[in-house]
Amino acid sequence: MGHNISLITTIASAFGIALIFGFIAERLKIPALVGYLLAGIILGPGTPGFVADIQLASQLSEIGVMLLMFGVGLHFSLEDLLAVKRIAIPGAIAQMTLATLLGLCISLLWGWPFGNSLIFGLSLSCASTVVLLKALETLNVLETMNGRIAVGWLVVEDLATVLVLVLLPPLAGVLGASVLPDPSDAANPLWMNIGATLLQVAAFIALMLLVGRRALPWLLLQISRTGSRELFTLSVIAIAIGIAYGAAELFSVSFALGAFFAGMVMRESEFSHRAAEESLPLRDAFSVLFFVSVGMLFEPSILIEQPFHLIAVIFIIIVGKSLAALSIVLLFRYPLNTALIVSASLAQVGEFSFILGGLGISLGLMTREGMNLILAGSLISIALNPLLFVAVKPLQKWILDHYDLARKLEGRGDPYAELPTETERKYLEKQVVLVGYGRVGKRIASEMAARQISYVIIEQNREMVEDLREQGIPAVSGDASDPAVLIQAHIANAAMLVVATPNPIDIRQMADTARTLNPSIEIVLRTHSEDESQILREDGFGTVFYGEEELAKSMGQHIVGRFSSPGETAVASGA
DSSP: OOOOOOOHHHHHHHHHHHHHHHHHHHHTTHHHHHHHHHHHHSSSTTEEEEEEEOOHHHHHHHHHHHHHHHHHHHHHOHHHHHHHHOOOOOHHHHHHHHHHHHHHHHHHTTOOOHHHHHHHHHHHOOHHHHHHHHHHHHTTTSSHOOOOOOOHHHHHHHHHHHHHHHHHHHHHTTOOSSSSSSGGGGGGGGGHHHHHHHHHHHHHHHHHHIIIIIHHHHHHHHHHHTTTTHHHHHHHHHHHHHHHHHHHHHHOHHHHHHHHHHHHHHOOOOTHHHHHHHHHHHHHHHHHEEEEEEEEHHHHHHHOOHHHHHHHHIIIIIIOOOOHHHHHHHHHHHHOHHHHHHHHHHHHOHHHHHHHHHHHHHOOSSOOHHHHHHHHHHHHHHHHHHHHTTHHHHHHHHHHHHHHHHHHHHTTTTTTTSSSSTOOGTTSSSOOOEOSSHHHHHHHHHHHHTTTOEEEESSHHHHHHHHHHHHHOOOEEETTSSSSHHHHHTGOOOOOEEEOOSSSHHHHHHHHHHHHHOOOOOOEEEEESSHHHHHHHHTOOOOEEEEHHHHHHHHHHHHHHHHHHHHHHHHHHHH
């Protein structure tokens, strides 16, 4: 062909090889992200054969960063974060600090400059939310309390990394950067550069909150009324990339931050779910290009030239971060299982590490050697991460079997695992034990309170239990399938057990325990599937409610009631 097709060649080769290696990775039960990075290594200059256009790949990866961060903002839930804030916020900050210090100290021992060492340590401190969500979904623990804590923890890490991305350019000169975003800033005092950056960020955030929260939902509403699906998808992508680009040009805010806030603002719209669904294929495609372009920067020779450096990096990621998280969670008096789940969640690095490392390279703070070590550490840690999750249960059993200290820590009394001694008698006899205080549980509790029915709540979220007790509502922290938790809720003297939790629990074990302790207790269950509801009814587990079935009954009764009323009958006859 007589014209330049380097863009087509780069995209075609990146997608094709990423597909092959992503498929192989999934068949090996490894996240596909590892395959995408390997595809980039093959297309990069560090390996023989075809070399894709690195400059074009870099620009395509910038679009990938925008859409990736847009997706993070679109799924960011402040409510979910606040539900675990007492452990997620201090835990994530402490763990990131310890991991950053480990990376900083070891790289200083290697003779690296302070700025390079700091960026290197920060890059090792943040884990991949994409990898975590994939692992939790595979294990079916995403909606459990342990899963929420792990996700909340990583959300705090993501927010902290976004703050680092904001503050790094004005601090570049102090850290010894060879390339400054604005050379004129070198003559200004540090406080002035930081203040100017924060003012620009604040102006951008204010504009998004004051104008964007109203304008974007209105715009999506107008476009949705056209009935054109492709136009709606186009509008979502245009908003994501347009706001990211405009933030960079007008407010000197990074593409990543601009796209993140675009997603956060769009989440406020009633079309947020549709926006996420419609933009997902394009977000996934450009995310693949982002990971491929990151892999193209990797030089495999570092595996031979600096094996001990790589071992140290892997030790920090898998052992150092995990032990730090384990200790922090146990200090908050959470169970060993929760500590191990959070530890396994953090034993890897991913997209934010690449974004941070890439910014470091563009500022002249991060060397290629440091980026290569981050990439190698990411490949190995992500590949091993599924094995760590599989090892959680056997490791927990082994630790409890061999260490007295672990058994003592596991046996510590949770301050919210039993009712206070001053609890009124009406909550200890003939009460309703309500399992779960989510959307359904709150409505049930409200109805009972309005009719002065005494009840005790069992909830896995310890922070929610603490809030309930501050409101004077009796509540117990723990898993209702654990007999000890039911005993603490005084199930033996209760009149009814109501299960309204959205979390997966062992309903059979819980019902059997309740009936063993209280043979006359009435059990009311909420289920999440038609098959499960049918089995529970056939086995005589009590009164079973299946959400969609009950909704259909209520709507049907409303419709029938309307048409069977005297007024409607008269209208129908007149017609």
